[in-house]
Each structure stands twice: as C-alpha cells, then as structure tokens.
Amino acid sequence: MEAAVEAESKGSHGGEAGRRTPPSKKDRRSSSWGCILLLVNNCFRYTAYFGVSTNLVNYLKVQLHSGSKAAANNVTNWQGTVSITPLAAAFLADSFLGRYWTITLFLIISVAGYGVVAATAWAAVEGAAFYAGLYLVALGGGLQAVVASFGADQFDADADEEERGRQSSFFNWFCLTFSVGSLLGGTVLVWVQSAHGWRLGYGIPALLSAAALVLFLAGTGAYRRHQPPGGSPLTRIAQVVVAAARKCDVEIPADATLLHELEGDGMSVIQGSRRLAHTNQFRFLDKAAVETADDKARPASPWRLCTVTQVEELKCVLRLLPVWACGIIFAAAYTQMSTTFILQGDTLDPRVGSFRVPAAVLTVFGYLSVMLWVPLYDRAIVPLARRLTGHHRGFTQLTRMGIGFVVLTVAMLAAGTLEAARRRVFARHGMHVIGADGAEYVPMSIFWQVPQYVVLGAAEVFTFIGQMEFFYDQAPDAMRSVCSGLCTAAFALGNYASSALVSVVVRATARGGRPGWISDDINEGHLEYFFWLLAMLCIGNFGAYLLVARWYNYKKTAK
Template identity: 80%
Template sequence: MEAVEVESKGAHGDDRRTSRNDRRSSWGCTLLLVNNSLQYMSYFGLSTNLVNYFKVELHADSKSAANSVTNWVGTSAITPLAAAYLADSFLGRYWTITLCLVISVAGYGVVTASASAALQSAVFYAGLYLVALGGAVSPVMASFGADQFGDDESERARQSSFFNWFYFSINVGSLVGGTVLVWVQTAHGWPLGYGIPALLSVLAVVLFSAGTGAYRTHQPPAGSPLTRIAQVVVAAVRKWDVEAPDDVALLHEYDGEDGMSAILGSRRLAHTDQFRFLDKAAVETAGDKAMQPASPWRLCTVTQVEELKCVLRLLPVWACGIIFAAAFTQISTTFVLQGDTLDPRLGSFRVPAAVLSIFDTLSVMLWVPLYDRAVVPLARRLTGHRGGFTQLARMGVGLVILTVAMLTAGALEVARRRVLSRHGMLVGADGAEYVPMSIFWQVPQYVVVGAAEVFTFIGQMEFFYDQAPDAMRSVCSGLGSAAFALGNYASSLLVTAVVSTTATNGQPGWIPDDINDGHLDYFFWLLAMLCVGNFGAYLLIARWYNYKNTVY
C-alpha cells in the first residue's frame, strides 16, 4: 500500500511523504507537551499545599509536616533515575511512560479517596508514594519526545526547539497547579482539590494513548547499561598489562549494517583518545581468539568502551549542575525569608512572600519563546551554529546569569538593611511588622533566576540527551533530576555550615531566626562566589570536553 501510494504521487512523492511524516511527528510531540503539562498540573496541585494537608488533616506538627514533604519531594527527584533505567534496559520508553502514567492514576486516586473519606494516614502515604513512583517519567518523556526527530540538520534544530517547549510545558503545569488548584483546595476543600489532579492524570493517560499511532519509536531496550559498564571495567582491569595498539582499527568492534553496533538499536561510536586505559577492554588477545565467542567480561567492543567514556565525560558537567541547583533553590528558602520582612501590601491585599516565585515561572514562560524565536536566530547568524549556541555555551550563559541573580539578591538585602537601620520595623493595620520597602523589589531577582533556568536547565536536558549513548539516553537524561536533588541537599548542608560557623561567641550569625539580626547579604555574596568558582571550573571542563562522535 505504501509503495503504491508513493509511486502514484510521481516525482514529488518523497516530499509529500516526508511532509506527512513531519505532520504526524508534530502531532505526536504536541500531545506529549500537553501530556507533560497535565502531569505537572497534577503534581504541583498536590505538592504545593501538601504541608498544610499534613498539619490540618493529619494533625502533624510543623517539623513533622515539613520533613514529610521534604522526604517525599526527595523521593520524587530520585525515582526518575529508576524509571529511566527501566526504560533503557527492559521496557523501552513508550511502555515505561505508559506504566508510570497508570501508577500515577492509582496514586492520585488513593490520595483523593483518602482525603474524601478521611482514611488513615497510612493510606494517604501509600497514595503519595505511588504518585512519586508514577511521576518519575519526566526524563523518559523528554527522551521519548526527542526521539521523534531525525538526524539531519533541520530535524536536529526542531529537536532543540522541542526541549525549550518541553520545559515551557512544565512551567505551565506548575503555574496552574500551584495557583488555581491550591485555590480550589483552600476554597472548596481537599476532596475536590485532590480530585481534579486525579482527573488530569486520567486525561494524561488518554492523551498519551491517543498519540500512539503518531509516535516514532527509535530506541528499543538494550539491556542493563550498568552491566555493560561493569564489563568494560572488568575487562580493562583483567588486561591491565596489555598494550593498547596505536592503530584503533585493530580494536575489537562489531561490523553491523548502517553503522549499527552490537548493542541493540545503538549506532557505533567513534574511538576517542580520552581515558585510553579503558581501550584495553577492546584489545583482542590470543586467549580471546581461542574462546569464540569471547566472554563480554573479557572482550568488549569499541562502542561499549566509548559508552563508558561518554558517561565519564558527562559527570564533571553534571557536577557543575549541583552547585547551580544549590543556588537556584534559594527561591524557595532565603528569598522567602527576605520577602517575609518586606512590605507585602498591594492596596488592601497582602502578598505572601512565597507567592513571588510565580515571577520565576512567568519569566521562564516569557524567556522560552523569546529564546526560541529571537535569541537563537540572532545567535545563529553570529556564530553559524544551528542551535545559536553550542550546548555547553548555553549552559555556561545560565551559570553567569544565576550569579547575577545572587548579586541582585545581595544588593537588595543591603538596601533592605539600610532602610531598616533608618526607619526600623513598621507595624501595619493588621498588626504585622515589616520593613518599609515594597516586597515587589524582589521581582528582578526572581526574573533573572527564570532566565538562568532557560539557559542552563533546558541546556542540560538537551545536552544529556544528545551526548548520551543511544542505549543510555533516558538514564543520562535523568542526571539532571539527580543533580537538582543533590543541589537541594547541598543547599541544606551549606546553610547548616554557615549557621554553625558564624553563630559563635554569642553572635547571631548570618542566618538567625530573625534575619534582621543577621547578615543574609553575606550569604548571598557567598553564593555568588560559589557560582563564580563553579563557572571557572565549568570553563575548564567545557574546554576539555569532547563531543560524542557517532559513526553513521
């Protein structure tokens, strides 16, 4: 049928078929973006106000409630690596996404039932952690979406744009979930407030299934990447006394058709000179020739060795993302502490300090189309690069922008302390104390953080996908989530270290309970210095880094 249809179209048949495939791919990607937005509406509809549910409905004290939320959020940030491993190793991306979406539906259903019938807290916890497990699909979804594009220049440009809009869809979901659904919970109760996320999760399953015929599925599951990595390490150690040849053509490689490797669905990778010790794993000795087929724990292909090299090259770049995340997380901690002391009045309405994070979300939603439609075309004309910037350059720009955000927050803190020293704390009509300085002076620092996200977080998504071996793209895409989780832990450790170091000899320290007695500005300067140091290390890593070279 396909051959007849193409032939009947004459000379333009291939163009029309390509156009039809492009439309189908665009439709599939659109469904994925809407699906992702629905998932994040559900997630933020559940997570944003979760601490209050623990306190009001489950009667937990403030510390227990905060710890419960922190533990759950931490679990939600780690489970994507498990889902990514499952996708790359056994199920493939399509079926992993399907499984996770179904688990999410079950989780939101249990949470809603618990809230509606006032069931025991154990039931609520069960639903909550089912959501954490089912919601682990983001890196797999991003990889699956990127799979919908080919390898030519125009397709790769569209793929780069997809990552921008994928992150945009996350922020649309967080905006709606963190505002509208939280308002529903406050105004109309928990059953409806949690029931809507449950319905949205069902709709996400329906939409994903509806796009099945439009998806391209490029990468089949190729077995455990951890096993392949372990085989390279073991084989290289066994052959520690073997000399790797200077002629890389003598190293062992699978001679598949169309540049394919022995790893299912994975293209061959070109040899690189970094980490030359690992090349010993691909040296075929007389003993290997005597054992046919040779054990994979003694003899590996060049592509398998290069898989491990790819991961080793990614790790230093990934480590720089931890410091970035540690500074980024201040929008939900020290930025809020700073805002709590400022004048919250907007007419007769009081603006809670935590609400100002919406300007970070709005900044992302502004910067994504601006970057995609204006910055990239301009940069493309200046640099000649199809993406405007290289992936490493894009992430580096974000590191610089976040440094500016920390400096902006520090400058505002200096100004706040000066106003405080001149006027002291004023008492509003509602009896609340505040520094006579509008809370909206914080908006610039939130907006700058949003710009940094668009450059670095989205750059990370594209970089980890593009530079990962074909059979490890979901796992490597999950590195961004792991860096974010570790960044949060690093921020907590940094605050603890600062408090214990500066609060000595009767001094309140930089971050006391009442920040008016401390020096939050010093903490922001410290973060800025860490960002500068991180950027310096990043420049060295970027210069050392060799981009992946696939053999077509």
Template identity: 50%
Template structure:
C-alpha cells in the same frame, strides 16, 4: 533498495511500539509531541503547585522552625530528582519509556490523593492552637510525608523519560527532523512552565522508541590489565550498523585509553567460538562508556546552579514573608505565588531564544544551534549569579530599613513591596532557559543511544544534589553562626538575622563553580557517530568548545 528504505524508515535505530522499524510517515515527529508535552506539563503543574508553598505549609501547619522547614523541603525536592535513576533504569533495561511513564503516573496520582486527604480530611489535619502553633501527631506527620515521597517516587519514573521520549520522535539522520529535535527541547521546557490543563493520562498514539542494552566494558577492560592497546587494531563489527541493538557506531577517541583494553582482540578471543561479551567489546561499546564518563564533570557543574534554583521554594519565600504583600486595601499576594514570575520569565525567554537569539547567533557562528550546548549552559551559570546578587541587595535594603525604623519584631512587616523580589525570580527564569534546557539537550545528545533515559536521569540528579547541598549549607551555616548564643544568619525571626550573607555565599559559590566549568568545557570532547560530524564540534580542531 537501501535508498527506498531510508525514505520510508527512520535511520537512527528507533522502532515503533510493536518493535518494528519506525515508518517516518506514520510515527513520531511533531504529530506525537502534543501528548508527550501535555503529560509533562500537567505533572509539573501538580509539582510546582505543591513545592512553591511547601515551606510555608511546613511552618504554619506542621509547626516547624524556618531552618527545619527549609531543610524538609529541600530534602524532599532532592529525592524527587534522585528517584529518576530508578525510573531510568527500568525504562532502559526493562519497561521502555512509554510504559515507565504510564506506570509511575499511577504512583504519582496515589501520592496526590493521599496528600489531598492529609490536608483536608478531619483527623489527618493537625490541630492548631489559638496563637497558630500547630502540633501534628505522628500519624498526621506520617500521612504528609508518605504522600510527599510517593509523589517523589512517581516523579522519578516520569522525569527521566519524557524529554528523551519526545526527542526520540525526531530522526537524527533526517536534516529537517534534526533541526526540529533541537527546537523540541526549548518548547518542552516552555510547555512545563505553561502548565496547561490537559489530561495527563494520554500519551502519543504512534510513538517511536529506542531499545536498550547493558554495558560490559569495565569488566572486559579489567580482565585485560596487562594487554597493550593498539588503537588501530580494536575490535568492531564489520557490518555497517552497530552490533548493539538501538545504537549507532561511534568513532574511536583517545581519551580514557584504559577502557580501550576491552576492545583489544587477543589470540584467545580469535580462537574462541563466539568470544564472551564480558571479555571482548566493540569500539562502540567502549565509546558509549567513555561518553558517560565524559558527562560526569559537566553533570557535577550543575549542582551549584540547582542549589541557586532551589532557593525559590525556600529562602525566597521566607524573605517574601517579611515584605509588604498588599495589593490595594483588601488583597495580599502570598509570597509563594511570586514563583509565577519565574514561570513568566521562562515563557517569555523560550520563544525569544528559539526564534530570535538562535538565528542571530547562528548568522555569526555558523552553528545550527547558534551557541554550542556547553556555551549555552555556561551562560546560564553566569546569569544565575545575578539572581543571588539581586536577592542579596534586596535583603540588604530590607535590613537597613528595619534598622532605621526599629522593626525587629518577628511579625513586623517591612514597608518594602514584595514585588521587589520579581527581578530575582525573573533572572532565575532566564538562567533556566540557558542551563536547564541546555542540559536536557546536551545529556540526550551526548548519551549513548540506548542509555538516554539513564543519562537524562543523571542530569536530573544535579537538581537532587543541589537540594541536598542547600540542606547541608543551611545546616552548617545555622550551626556555625549561632555559636555563643548568637541569632545566626537564618533565625526564626529574619528581622534579626542576616539572610543577605547566605545569598552572598551562594553568589560566591556560583562564581567559583563557573570558573571550574570553564576548565571542564575546554577539556570536553563531543561524541561522534561514524560518518557524522557533531554540529557543535569545530572543524579540523578536534571536538572542543
């Protein structure tokens, strides 16, 4: 009977939309994914349509200086990637991923509608003087920022759920579906960058979902501070399945032994009729919390990478504004449009990585994924450094050309084609395929089964903090470099500034971040479900990369 059930139903705890065990033949797998991918694809199409040109909008239509415009963009971008914590909490604890996505999509659409009115309806659009200097009223500014932050809130309900919801469609206990799950994350990121015009209101007709549960380990461990830990006598359910709905049993690990106290069964627990979950937890509950704690250093290492990524919507655009954007005698390409080369880079790299690079590396390493997840993210961190170096070299050449020709006016265009920016965009796209896609898969894979939305949201907050770090860096750099009446690195007139120094600073921070990442990755222990070996773990050598 058990073998028949294994053939008919998924074995990883997923259930269908009605709460019943998910039937393999009727739910999930690739049949459910087109709708999920289309939803994310259209949401990202709207997001990038705004964000890539937002810094110029803040300058030209809201009358802001370069530094202020860049900081407003990164503050908004950071909020877009911190609100996923709200959406993840609602998805894991109350609504589930399906209804969280549907609900927050409505908020997103309201924000888009208001932003459209704020930029097109007479009375909401700021009046500009003949010289192009704009002075928006408080009401006009409020309309723009309310719209932007409604969009940020809408994003918060969608982003942490879609990748996890899509990955839930593949059963980890089925060899074929497990391989498909790994491939899904590559094509998920591919679909984001394609931006196909598919209706964003449709979701999967027969999805699988993972139910959620609260954690009580910290309270139980704290209440047993004086209790010694015996690793061989920790409490766990006797059943084959975990006592936590939606979670598989996890094997005990030696890290963070303090938390093991929560699973120590005292005499009082044994004599009690039904011990309180706030006093006694299972090994699986403890290991789930350990999994989250182990993720935090890896999470922190993505912040600097996200800061580098954020320059595409700020400093790259400002740099492009000073270059020759002409394409023939009558047409000029907007500097914000060059982000298309980041998109094209991702579109090119995803199939190359998935269909060529992974099989080639797999033949050498013997690992199903080719690279381990941590190796994949580390490669992206290294690649991102070269994007900053490319931007810095271009800026150095631009400043030398300015000095040679005396082009120090704020509106002087340097006779260097804007297409020399293409390499820095293309390199960031390559880095994304390694680091961002690796993060998506890593945080989903290593998260507790019933906390996957929350951990996906946690991975997204690196982008939020990366944007906030960019704001902090720009603010500090502007303050320090303008002392004594100096122009500073990032003045309104970049022709008399030193934007190259800012790019060198980010390259140096990226190098330092990678060095720290190597230490973190060597310490990390992969989560291991009972009876399974993690595909990235090294046999007989622990679970370290």
C-alpha cells in the same frame, strides 16, 4: 566553550552510520501531533503534581493531625523519593521496557496514586491509605527524563538539519509546559483547596492524571520513532571495567582500527544503537577492546573482550560526569528561590492596595519569567545567534549552559544588593505595623524582589533546558533516559548541598553570642553575605566549568 563549536557540529551528528532518509512531510506532521500531545501531557502531569505537593504540609497538619515538624519531615521525605524515582524509570526504559511502555506503566501507577489520594480525601480516611497513594504518586511521577527523551526521539536529528532545530525547540517548549503546570498547580489548585476544600482540591489532580494517560495513549499512532531497550547499562559498564582490569598488562595498539568492533551497517551489538567512533580520552579502558590470542582461541566473553562502542559508551558517561557535577552548585544557588528569597520577602511590605501578597507567591514571577524567556529564546535569540555564530543551534550546548551560570550569578548579586538595601532601610526606619494582622515589615515594597526572580528564570532557560538537551544528545543511544535523568539528580543533590552550606555558614558565623549571617531574625543577621558567598561560589563554579567545557569532546558516531 567556543572551541567546542566545530567539534559539536562535526561530531555529534557527523557519523554516516547513524544517518537515515530524511523524514517525509507526512511523518513530520505525525511527529508534530505526537509531540504536542506529549507537551500537553507534561503540563497536566505537573499541574496535578504541584496541586498536591504545594499545600501538602497543610493537609498533613489539618486533615491528618500531624505536628509541624512531623509534617515537614514527611513532605521532605516524600519529595526526596520524587527526586529518586526518575532514575528508576529511566533505567527501566533504557534497559528493559523501552520508553513508550515505561511511560504507559508509570502513568497508570500515577493515576492509581492520585486516585487513592483523592479517595482518602473524599472519605476522610487517615493514615496508611493516604501515604500509600502519596508514594504511588511519587513512583508514577518520575517521568521527566523518559518523556523528554521520548519526545526528542521523534525528531530524526541525525538525518536532517531542520529536524535538529525542531528537536532543540522541543526541549524549550517541554520545560515551558513544566512552568505552566507548576504555576497552575501552585496557584489555582491551591486556591481551590482553600476555597472549596480538599475533596475537590485533590479530585482535580486525579482527573488531570487520568487525562494525561488518555492523551499519551491517544498519540500512539503519531509517535514515529521508538528506541528499543538495550539491556542493562550497568552490566555493560561493569564488563568494560572488568575486561580492562584483566588486561592491565596488555599493550594498546597504536592503530585504533585494530581494536575489536563488530562489522556491519553501522549498528552496534547493543540493540538499536549506532557504533561510536574511538576517542583517545581514558585510554586505559581501550584495553577491554584489545583482542588477544586467548580471545581468538576461545568463544568471546563480554567480560574479557568488549567492542569499541561498548568502551566508548562508558567514556561518554565519564565525560558527562564533570559537566553534571558543575550543575550541582547551580542547583544549590537556584533553590534559594524557595528558601532564603522567601525569608527575605517575609520582612518586606506586601501591600498592594488593600491586598496583602505573601512572600511565597512571588515565586510565580520565576515561572512567569520562564514562560517569557522560552519563546524569546526560541524565536528571537536563537535566530539572531545563528546568524552571528553560524551554528545550527545558535549556541553550542556547552555555551548555552555557561551563559546560564553567569546569569545565575547576577541573580545572587541582585539578591545580595537588595538585602543590603533592605538592611539600610531597616536601620533608618525599623519595622512598623501594617495591616489588621499586626505583622511588622520594613517600609520597602516586596516587589523589589521581582528582578531577582526574573533573572533566575532566565538562568533556568539557559542552563536547565540546555542540560536536558545536552545530556540527551551526548548520551549513548541506549542510555539517553538515564543520562537525561542526571539533570533531576543534580537538582536533588543541589538541595542537599544548599542545606549543608547553610549549616556550615551558621556554625562558622554564629559564635560568641553573635547571631551569624542566617539568623532566626534576619534583621539581626547578614543574609546579604550569604547571597554574595553564593555568587562567589557561582563564579568559582563557572571557572571550573570553563575548564571542563574546554576539555570536553563531543560524541562521534562511527562511519
């Protein structure tokens, strides 16, 4: 990974064509206010979202009279939709609407969705109306990649080193607001729903979504940079593939300057995008930019002749995909926070004095960990690393993500070690009855789980935030929202991968009457083996990531 330090320093921001005059102090103040409004907007949106999603299964069961299985399936189907919509919003932003108008449109849809959900709760309306509002929320809420990209757009990172540092900090604080919103929505609003009913519990998210829209519009005058839509990236990619296939027999010139490119001031044929420098990876695609005699004899067709920048745009995406794929295993392990960690915690002693702490509440320590690590990373680790490495970010983006992969492995090892210790305590003492509800627990405090949640939060700060910054920075100018949306897609696939892994492990280990590693009664299983398997997968994934990071070439703009 360190081999990429110099390449990033010279490549990602090295093109003269994309440079502009450094922003004035007035512009920076304006940008700062705009970004603050975006951060508060993000916090409000996620507080509203988790205020609805965290306790949704209980609303479906209690208010809509759904069975447990139907309620669970409806929630997972809805959450699957929530994972897909960010890519749709990102595509619209990059292709047709631009980021500002996409955010405005989807925020309006979101307000309508929360409004319908709240109205059905107040009127005690059942069925289709509630689900219509719920899916409007899913559609309007898919803005993480677009808002993050729009916020990063406000910093002229190509013209000024200080702006690059401020842009990197923005990604850190952006994810901090996500954790704050998750914490508030998943605790305070869930308590409101339990203590004061669904009307107020769903009315507050509706008000927060409206406030998020007002805040975003209020910052209109403070947003100093707007990336124009560049047209459909799928069409441009298809044109490169078709043109290269048509010229499969054409010889690529040894001199890359002979390949087709527009003359001008450094901007490309794609609106608002800088020209990209030629790279030697995926050389076959260069055939699309070879100008033949037929191309000179007739009007140029983009399905026969593409520019170097258009070819390099596709190369950028192809280089990002292996890095993105490594994030799927990371996400599969990370999602244990909301599944097997809770199963483990359900058997541990939850007492704190006269209070009983549900296992699911401990996920709060994951959010708190992120809230602790973000300022620690931004204000302490980065300055120290900058002095040691000389790199303006402290670490290269690839190095930062790699550190997170290692930290996540430690979290899985910690969970496995705790499970092995829990099983030893169970073997000696068994379960004993505590509390008025008659529930049985192993005589071992649930707070032994806190370290694994804290380490998991640290892994998120290094890898997930690093991914957001990396995909934004390394994406072509006209595809930044779409490529930033790959982070969300990786987490969605990671959830599916986790489910598939659990199914495989259950089938492979539960044979011949044995309970298997993951049993309905985890005291009969070996959940620690599953955690250690995840740790080994994380180690193997990290090894693959090292190869990908060594192979990766940072994006370069043309001079």
